[in-house]
Amino acid sequence: MRVLISGGGSGGHVYPALAVAEQLERAAANQPITAGQAPAGPAERAAAPNQVLWLGSTDGMERALVERADIAYQGIRTGKMRGVNPLRMARSAGLMTAGVRDSLAAIERFGPDVCLVTGGYVCAPVVAACRRKRVPVVVYLPDMKPGWSIQLMSRFARRVAVSFPAAAPYFGGQAPRGKAVVTGYPVRQELVEAAANKQASRQALATALGLDPQGLDDRPLALIWGGSQGARSINRAAWASLQELTPLAHVLHIVGTRDWPLYEEFAATQLSAGQDEEMGQRYHPVAYLHEEMVQALAAADLSIARAGASTLGEFTVTGLPSILVPLPFSGVNQRQNARQLAEHGAAVVLEDETLEKTLAPTATALLKDSAQLAAMAQAARELAQPQAAANIAHLLADVATGSA
Incomplete structure (x- = not known):
């Protein structure tokens, strides 16, 4: 299974995704991430050795943390989606558009089966590109209450992983009636x-x-x-x-x-x-x-x-x-x-x-x-859920195969 991950801007967006990436790579063959022929069927692809690629901002704090963890990283252009200065907003819009192009190119090369996003401005162009390429998205909400960006991205997500049941109502309740799946907060x-x-x-x-x-x-x-x-x-x-x-x-x-x-x-x-x-x-x-x-x-x-x-x-x-x-x-x-x-x-x-x-x-x-x-x-x-990273890894596999 090939998993695209995106999150950045603060440790709260990065560390949970690192825990999931670690869980995915623990069972993976030690192979570099390269573009190439992949198994044709979703079930076969999900059963293949896990491969992870992280899309973060070109100059984001997440780069050092991800590369320190020995995870493949590609920087993309991105801008803030909110602000009051019209010139900065125009520049940000241009950067976001460029970020979508960068993400589309990365998806074309990597061929992900599923994408996990954890928050930060960098996720917006990644989610937009995944939607265009029909790559299913799982959003992880680290907090008890979603910010506006998570709420926006959740509209295009197949599932939203949450740490506690109290967060599920923000996404229509727990699956299958809603989008939320209670996984716990992943730690390394x-x-x-x-x-x-x-x-x-x-x-x-x-x-x-x-x-x-x-x-x-x-x-x-x-x-x-x-x-x-x-x-x-x-x-x-x-x-x-x-x-x-x-x-x-x-x-x-x-x-x-x-x-x-x-x-x-x-x-x-x-x-x-x-x-x-x-x-x-x-x-x-x-x-x-x-x-x-x-x-x-x-x-x-x-x-x-x-x-x-x-x-x-x-x-x-x-x-x-x-x-x-x-x-x-x-x-x-x-x-x-x-x-x-x-x-x-x-x-x-x-x-x-x-x-x-x-x-x-x-x-x-x-x-x-x-x-x-x-x-x-x-x-x-x-309140601890030490199995949370494994729960999210299983959820990604289910979404990749269409069973969730």
Whole structure:
């Protein structure tokens, strides 16, 4: 089965698709993706070794992540579909048209049996080209509530994979009456395996941070991060809370490359002063984590983060209690994601505008209450669906053969 994948612009659109691609390629023969003769019938093609091609934007952040995962990648031109500047809108329309041509050429060469899209501007020309070439499309909704682009693309999709049943009504209900299929949120197998051995993950993380392997064992670990692009309000609140947090926990703070200069200013005025030895020993700032993020998620005892779609999969499969700070005015409804975890007792939700005042008391109360953290971890695990990537892979095969 030949699977075309498209998604980009943020980690929330990329990582779920990477998990599905990994699932597809795990059973595939180690063959390069080339154009050529394919089995004639849909059933024969679906039974053939899986091959994956990712269509992303030419200069998108997804390129590095996909190529790092050793998945064939082709860049296409694309533009934003919304805006107020007429000149930019005209340019975007031209880029989108060019992106459709790029996608049509890629489809002609690759000959996909099915296409999976996970969101981002780059998906629009891909879906348009698939419709023209009659390639069936499966849309994956990472969030609890669809944004307008997912809603638009779902009109042309054969099926829409969703993480939880509560999202199905947006697509007419569950199949066969509607388009939705509840699959769960796909995460990579290495995260599932890392979550099964928290101590080994913590030691691997300590080593990656340049510490003794047991260097994180004396306190709980709080993971603070703002998603793949960072979050300034979370960063500022974290720095304001360090004196309260570091006596209770190690703090792994993923600042983001954009705000790293702000961290350097903070370090020059606060950490270098040598006024707080505990802060220096237990505060571990990094600009970004790549493969080490798996160990960080599996090792952490509490996460302080945005409520992007990845929280629904990564925090549940690792049983990670969280303090969630939904991004205000987000086009994607992070508040719905946060509510899903909070209503099940797996998360506490704080508001972005008051975070500098509320983060320290909320986090310290949780870090002092091991029973509460354990209950939140169990609640998160009860929502986990570690088989989600396999579910979507099976759905793609069913759509490719016309049985779904």
